[in-house]
Amino acid sequence: MPNIKDVAKKAGVSISTVSNVLNDTKFVSEELKKKVQDAVQELNYKVDPIARNMKTRKTKTIGLITADVCGLFYPFLIKGVYEVANQRGYQVMICDSAGEYGEQGAIEREKENFDKMFANKVGGIIFASVTSPHMDKEYWYSLKKKTFQHQNIPLVSIEQDFSEVGIDSVYFDCYANSVKATEHLVECGCKKIAHVTGPVFSNVVKERMQGYRDAMKKSGLDVKDIMIAYGDYTHQSGYKAAKTLIQNAKGLDGIFFANDLMALGALRAFKELNIRIPEDIKIIGYDNTFASGLVDPSLSTIHIPKRHTGKLAMQLLVDQIENPVENRKVQKIKVEGRLVVRQSTVSGASDDRVLAD
Structure with missing residues (x-):
């Protein structure tokens, strides 16, 4: 399997130049950039995302923590996350907190999932929590402290509003x-x-x-x-x-x-x-x-606009990753729900079918 040294040798450039092209970290002339891209294609070189995560803060992997990935709700939300991730060149690592394990089990599993994300050096985390900022503020403040210890990893909450503890949120009422x-x-x-x-x-x-x-x-x-x-x-x-x-x-x-x-x-x-x-x-x-x-x-x-919610959450996360700003104002977006009347409450009601979201 070819490595970055092989790409540099084939392109006739330094290893650092190859790295700058692949990670878009420093300016490289169009001529050298094309040489690197041609070498990558000819050698069929694939970037090791884990190795890149260890070397740079500009990771292209984000974490997604769900509360029940096997239900009918989260797959469409995940689809929305992936739509933006694919457009922006990010990979997605998914962990599920599996709520059926009971109260303490679910919360502990959620904490373990955050630790897994930190250990894998993801660039940011989107999460749906089984708890809330009101129920356990100490937990959330300690989690925020951990993000600072891991190069200030950005967070985005979905479903609930966590803005009061400094976390961007795309939430429902x-x-x-x-x-x-x-x-x-x-x-x-x-x-x-x-x-x-x-x-x-x-x-x-x-x-x-x-x-x-x-x-x-x-x-x-x-x-x-x-x-x-x-x-x-x-x-x-x-x-x-x-x-x-x-x-x-x-x-x-x-x-x-x-x-x-x-x-x-x-x-x-x-x-x-x-x-x-x-x-x-x-x-x-x-x-x-x-x-x-x-x-x-x-x-x-x-x-509930599930796919739209996933897209909004991923857009907020990418903005934090790619445009870090000190003392940035916490963002929160309320996604409105609407009543859909069908035949289980009104006999003869017209079918309002939503198959994509």
Whole structure:
């Protein structure tokens, strides 16, 4: 396998000149640049990203930490990250915090993932955290301290707003979106509305639950403990939660699911129980994943621009990497969600299918 010395010999230039061309670190004349590029092509030379990361701060690898890479939400967000990464010449290293391991397990795994990223000398990190700046400020301040120890690696949060601890953020208003979902069920005539949560250790899940509770209170509707079922974002937990709610909370006429995948699992349970959607019970999900528009009845939900969010996060990260500025103002971008009305709440509603985001 050819190395950088072979490229320098073939091009008739110094090793430092080859390095400057490949890493775009110093000015090189067009004539010498072409000689290096021709030698690279002729020898089929490939840059070792790990070796380059060890030698320069201008790494072309970024880290991405997700909370559940196997769901329907993150693949489209990752696609958005990759679109910008490919355009700007970056590679992406992905680690998953795997929320199903439970509260402490997920948080510890998240910390381990950050340490892996630092050890691999990535140029920056995009992350979705299972905790929040309010829950554990000491953790986040210590993490920021670690970034300074590792050549001030830039960070960007997705889904939650971490700007108060000095981290750029592309975030959603989970509370307001959940109010929107619950109020839609109320407007459809529902009086007894249940909620199926995601993993309760997650701050995002807590915000969605609080949005549901406050919307119910504002509408003068009671929330009893038996009207809240605890899921884990999987279709299996949605299936089980639906059956539990039907058995324990008699007279339900609406259910707000904290994500689409659980709502899709519930549709199977309702079919087995001969419960008609939306005639007997109206249901709404959250995220607007591609499957929500393909099932029958199609699923009403809250649309979150997943791919767009990934692109925005990567753009913020690249800006920090390529244009470092002292005392830079922390950036935060709120990505708005919107209500998508389909047949699971309104019989005969037109199908609003979003297959790409």
